[in-house]
Amino acid sequence: MSNTLNTTWKIDDTHSEINFKVKHMMISTVTGSFKKFEGRVETSNEDFKNASFSFSAVIDSVNTNNGDRDKHLKSDDFFGAEKFPKLSFKSKSFDGEKMVGDLTIKGVSKEVTLETEYNGTAVDPYGQTKAGFEFEGQISRKDFGLTWSAVTEAGSIVVSDKVKLIASLQFIKQ
Template identity: 85%
Template sequence: MDNAKTVWNIDTTHSEINFKVKHMMISTVTGSFEKFDGKVEASNDDFKNGNFSFSAEIDSVNTNNKDRDNHLKSDEFFGAENNPKLTFKSKSFDGNKMIGDLTIKGVTKEVELETEYNGTAVDPYGQTKAGFEFEGQINRKDFGLTWNAVTEAGSVVVSDKVKLIASLQFVKQ
């Protein structure tokens, strides 16, 4: 068989893209992007060397606090008006690690994501689905998300380190 690629689209109903960041270095705030899209093009069943890509709409950021979400959308953080999406495009995937380019606020950096392939199954409607967990860490300042403040006690309000966690299910097309 030639290297025919199979396309798998993200099943947004069964997927989530989350991030976690320390607040005042004592607690963790979790947020998510509610609107996102993506796909994989793979030529084999284990998805190795497949091409993964996704994008998330910055306006869909949700941390369960409207004021904080509006602050995140502002130019002090994501600058949603001029940079409506964040994007990721894989460069390599060996089955455990994915390396790719993450673009946030117009800045592209290479990131590494630990990857767990959870397998493939056929749902009750006859659709073939594949599940993945991705996890990685970025420094938000690398992407120009530099806002911060310091408490009276000298604690930084928002950590520079941001953990990215994506649980994605893909549907074979």
């Protein structure tokens, strides 16, 4: 009889970042991030396969290095931060390379697949065991009710529907 022991890992937010990229007028890319987030992993093995990942980000912490744009993103045109203060993700499966889970934004949950790179585990100078991951995926913002749109005089879409998600996360073994 095998004795499985679950290990909990929490996000080390000083060594992690959550970013997104979206095309602006289809000619340039705007990068944004969330400055406040939390997450954890529950695993029963060393390679994290079939581990359970959960994550949330505070919408009010969105940052694109432009105050007016950030304010617009927090408005009901996009995230509706007042009514929906967080976005969240909960994994359903993880095979070591792909993670499938439910992403919830603005009260709408959709299944997403994230390409995953497990960068390994190491012990830091303070004796803490840490694990590093890179996650990448793409969503349609309109699937989540982020439908604001505008068209330039020349007919270009101002904000693309496709949004790239890129997360570099380091977890600390608890």
